Amino acid sequence: MPFYEKGPVRINYEEAGSGFPLLLIAGGGLNSVMAGLPRSPFNPIEEFKGEYRCVYADLRNANAGQSSGPLEVDRPWDSHTDDHLGLMDHLRIDKFMVLGFCIGGPFIWNLIKRAPDRVVAAVPAQPVGFRPEMPTVLYDGSMTGWGPELVKRRPDITMEMVEKYLTRMYRTNPDFVFTVTRDFVRKCQTPVLILPDDVPAHPYAVAMECAMLAPKAEVSIYPWKEPVSRIPLAVRQIRSFLRAHRPPASASA
């Protein structure tokens, strides 16, 4: 399995298929790892490797993953976006599309903000968002489900650091999709296809608000995961969306 390294950061990644580059981001919050992709509502590697160069990585410091690096307590979201963009640079990929589950939603918005000319189209599936009636659900989930295991593996990291990191990530001005403002989404010229969910960490209202704000947004049927027989309809919509926005072969990276 290849690694991309930059200073103290070491990112374990894989590739499958060929064609226009498609970055895949697994769900699982801060435990987002490549192994999670096949366990998604559909396996994006299997669905898209026939048409795209699929690139995917373990999130920096995800338990059960092999990516590691500093815990950047002042810039948690951006540190991961650094890794996403750095990996694409490492692979000499300029323009790409991105499909992300759950925490992939905020990551995608941050990617579009930081690299609007590189991200050709994006698919946030069951995206994470801030739910006012459960304001600490993401912080609490990571404080119990990610932090303790990380500090066990990494003696250089303390729970105090984890607490600061998560506070910055999820409790400092928590709102909307965490990484960008409504005003950014309102002006975003990147085509996005949003597949809403409605579990505590994936509020339907935020997903639909994004879809209604973004001038080039499309949205899936909802619910699209239940009954499971609906999932192929959503996958076909993603396929059409990606094909429609994929640059002509001559213009690809």
Added chain:
Amino acid sequence: MDPIRRKLLKTGAAATAMAAAQSVFAQQAGQRGSFYEKGPVRIHYEEEGSGFPLLLIAGGGLNSTIAGLRRPDPFNPFEEFKGEYRCIAADLRNANGGQSSGPLEVDRPWDSHTDDQLGLMDHLRIDKFMVMGFCIGGPFIWNLLERAPDRIVAAVLAQPSGSRPEARDLFYENNIKGWGPEFVKRRPEVTMETVDRYLTKMYRTNPDFVFTVTRDFVRNCRTPVLILPDDIPAHPYAVAMEAAMLAPKAEVSMFPWKEPKERIPLAVRQIRSFLRAHRLASS
């Protein structure tokens, strides 16, 4: 040759030439308002835009006319797609308010309209095309897919008509009141008895599902279809979703997609992506 016969032939040839010239003139006079004629059938059609051919079918039941497409509600497909497609639309044969006419084929109502749609595409020398239809466009599209599966690259069924088990007679009743009386007024050779036979064959003989094809046909249909469900009496959500779940290459929009109105652009963008994706795949 008999001089009288010669004169008749000359007159006939001149008339034919004049008709041809008028037809060319009509087509040159603007993209709008041409006629396709075949035997006793005369179909008024319009074209706008350029690109891959996209047949548009208006809603309005048997009063489906081009004018119905140009209304902004839920969206005007000419305006949305003429920048990228050669949009073609026609008044339905015998629609009140339209300029298309022809026999009322009481034994093959659905097929007579499909004849016109395919005949128009032949007339325009169009082989492969995409199709988007509202309301009654749904059953017409399925019939087109059954009769010309190799010509239709992809199809969009917006707020499609379907048979609702709790209201099997809805379409018959609507048309026997809302289309037939006005039609027989305009066409004295047609009686309400003929209208009744036509509508009975169309909507009361094995009324089920999407009227024109079976579930088995949809289950085996290889044409990509995008379905935008509605849920008013004539456009049952259950039938739209059943077709979407059966068709192996179906996509579906969110529901509802027409209310609030701010959702309509999302649906239009989905249609645009769907058409582009399949246009590219076919080229």
